[in-house]
Amino acid sequence: IxxxxxxxxxxxxxxxxxxxxxxxxxxxxxxxxxxxxxxxxxxxxxxxxxxxxxxxxxxxxxxxxxxxxxxxxMDVHDIYGLTEMCGPGVSSDCDAHDGLHLWEDHFLPEIIDPNTGDVIGKEEEGELVLTTLTKEGMPIIRYRTRDITFLYDGECECGRTHVRHAPIKGRSDDMIIVKGTNLFPGQIEDVIMKNEHVSENWLMIIERNDMDEITVKVEAKEKVSNEEAKKIAMDLQQKLRIATTLRMNVEILPPDSLPKQEGKVKRVIDRRS
CATH class of the missing domain: 3.40.50 (Rossmann fold)
Structure with missing residues (x-):
């Protein structure tokens, strides 16, 4: 190690x-x-x-x-956890990569409607709530994680019987409302990562003039001409609108032009306030 x-x-x-x-x-x-x-x-x-x-x-x-x-x-695995429970290790995905197995011998999971607090069923998206079952120093009952996911119905092909939850979509307090539409940064990243011409470094800026305006800045993987940059931007703009219903301005930037961030990356700058 x-x-x-x-x-x-x-x-x-x-x-x-x-x-x-x-x-x-x-x-x-x-x-x-x-x-x-x-x-x-x-x-x-x-x-x-x-x-x-x-x-x-x-x-x-x-x-x-x-x-x-x-x-x-490499084979990439997702691990989920939070300090209030035990840190990393509340759940992780297996080699099937079909959801994360939550260790039910230590945690009791529920999914609630984040607005009403009502418990909802499996396969329904909401906020994950956890209760510790074996923690002695600081047991926690029905802790609201603010993380948005859903519980799978059915067993995994790997043979494990612990319940699975979907990869975390985002946090309820990370959700942005733009023109009355709920928007998660993960929705933007999902569209950007499907485009082979751009890198993993991107930034979304929200400003308010007469109306809310969104600008998504993305680094190209390599240097491209102005004409190529326009084509990439138009493609992303169209796909972002399909994914979110919102019109966004897209700027394709040269490689290494956005600030480098270490640790947890901040992708959204909201200048409306």
Whole structure:
């Protein structure tokens, strides 16, 4: 085990190469950043020995997961947890990658309507509520996590019988209301990550002039002409409107032009207040 922290990314790549690291645990956005650093110094991430990774502490979409897996040629697992329960380890996905198994011998899960507090059924999206069953120092009853998900109905193909929940869509307090429409940052990321011409670094800015206006700034994977940038922007604009019903301005920026963020990445700047 090499506890390297989040600084000196180039040194981390060199350590991974020297020791033959096979597994990464951390934050998905930083693993993407490490992959980019590796490529900048002439090392293809997939050429390293890393073949498995487990990532948590921030919401990351299925498309981000796919891109991370392709970059490193590794099996990417999602782990969910919160400090009030036990930290990481409340649930994680298995090799089937069809939802996260929640450890029901330690936690009792419920899904509620975040507005009314009423319990809702399986396969219905709402807020996850947890009760600890084995915690002694600080037992917690019906803790509202603010995390939006749903519980699966039925068993997993892996054979485990613990209930599964869907990957976290976002937090109820992360939800943004624009022109009367509920919007989660994950919806934006899901569309962006499906486009092979852009990178994982993006930013959404919301401003209010006469009406609310959204601008999504995305870095291109490599330098493109103005004409190509316009085509990519138009494609993303159309797909974002289909996914969210909202019209957004899209700007395609040169690689490495947006500020680099370490740790949990902030994707939304709301300037309406």
């Amino acid at each position: 090499i506890p390297s922290g989040k600084s000196e990314s180039e040194r981390q790549i060199k350590l991974m190469q020297y020791y033959g690291t096979t597994f990464i645990a951390g934050i998905a956005s930083y693993a993407v950043h490490l992959g980019k650093v590796a490529m900048k110094i002439g090392i293809e991430p997939s050429s390293l020995n890393v073949r498995n990774g487990i990532f948590g502490a921030e919401t990351f979409t299925k498309e981000m997961k796919r891109r991370l897996s392709k970059m490193w040629d």
